[in-house]
Amino acid sequence: MQLSDFDIDLFLRDYWQKKPLLIRNPWKAWHNPLEPDELAGLACDDGVESRLIVQSGESWALEHGPFSEDRFGGLGAAPWTLLVQAVDHYAPDVAGLLAPFRFIPNWRIDDVMVSYASDGGGVGPHFDQYDVFLIQGLGQRRWRVGGRCDDTTPLRPHDDLRLLADFAATDDWLLEPGDILYVPPGFAHDGVAVGDDCMTYSIGFRAPSRPDLLMEWVEHLVDGMAEDDRYADPDLSAAVNPGEIAPSAIDRLHAMTVERLLDRDAFAHWFGQHSSTPKYADADWRPEEPVTVAELQALASEGAILLRNPASRFAFLRQEEGLLLFADGATFPCSGGAAALAQRICAQDHVVLDPSLADAMELLAALVNQGSLMVDDDEEEED
Helix, strand or coil, rough: EEECCCCCHHHHHHHCCCCEEEEEEEEEECCCCCCCHHHHHHCCCCCEEEEEEECCCCEEEEEECCCCCCCCHHHCCEEEEEEEEHHHHHHHHHHHHHHHEEEEEEEECCCCCCCCEEECCCCEEEEECCCCCEEEEEEEEEEEEECCCCCCCCECCCCCCCCCCCCCCCCEEEHHHHHEECCCCEEEEEEEEEEEEEEEEEEEECCCHHHHHHHHHHHHCCCCCCCCCCCCCCCCCCCCCCCCCCCHHHHHHHHHHHHCCCCHHHHHHHHHHHHHCCCCCCCCCCCCCCHHHHHHHHCCCCCCEEEEECCCCEEEEEEECCCEEECCCCEEEEEEHHHHHHHHHHHHHHHEHHHHHHHHHHHHHHHHHHCCEECCCHHHCCC
C-alpha cells in the first residue's frame, strides 16, 4: 500500500516531533489488512505479546495474554480493547503498512501494534515516549489530543497503566477507515471506539532514553575489559595531606572512565549491533539444513526470490571502503557488489536472485542461515 498526496518534506519540517497531524485517507486504495478473528487468534498464541483492557466506569483493568479462545466471548457489554504487539512479524499484509513510512530510518521503527475495541473501548488518556502513526483499519474511533506531558505530569493511581489524572483536549477528530493520526512523543491523547469492530494499527518508533543508552553502552564496554586494567600512578609524589585527592589523581581517574566512552567508531559498531537485535526472537527462519553458496547460485539462475524475515532488523554504516551491514545483531563487512546489495536489502523486503550477484552469495548464504532471509518457496512453486 502506498500513500498519495503526502508531502514527506513538509511533514518532517512542520510536524515530525513537533505537533499532531490528522491525515484523511491518503491511501490509493485502502483495505483493512487483518480480520478481527485473525487478531484474536494471535492473542491466543504463547509466543505473541498481547493485552486485554476492560473498562468499568472510570476504571481500567489489564490482563496479559495468551488468552483462551472463549475469553473474548465472555466479556459481556463492558467496553474492552485487545492489543497485540508486533503483528507485522506474523502478518505480511500488516508488515506492508510500514512501506510508506520508510522515509524514517529503519533503526527507529519499532513494530506495528494492532488493537480491536468494542463500542466505547479504549486504553484511557495517556501519553507515549515515542512517535506513532495511528491508522484506522475498521470502524470508527474518536481521538482527542491534548498538550505536551512529561515526567512531572500527574497520573492516576494504577498498578499497570499510566493514565493521566487530568486530560484537556485541544483537538477532537473522528477517524474513518484509512485515516491516519500522527502523534509526536509526549502529547496527551485518548482514543475511544465509536461502534463495534474498531481496529487501529499503531506504527510506533523507538527512541532510546539517555539513561538506557548510556547504561547499555557502558555494560558492553565493561564486558570487554580486563580485570587487571587498573589505576596506576608510577610518578606519585609524597602527599602533603593524606586526606586530599590530588587533581592529578582525578585527571587519571576521569580519563579511565571516559576515554573508552568517547571512542566514536566503537560506539557506532556497537549501536549497529544493538539496534538491529530483534525485539522478539521467536520468528525463527533458519533452514533445517544450512544453505550453500552453490545452492544459491543455482537458485539465481532460476530468478528465485529471497524474503526478509519481518521480525529481522537491518541497518548499515558507511565506511571509507564499503560498509558494515548489521542484521539481527550480527555484523557483516561488505564491499563492492556486496555493499550495493546490502543497501538494497535494507531498503526492500525482498531480493531477486540473479547471476550478477555472484560476489555477494556468501553474504546472502550467511543471512539465510541465520534466519534473516528465506527462499520464497511460493514463488518457486508458481514458477
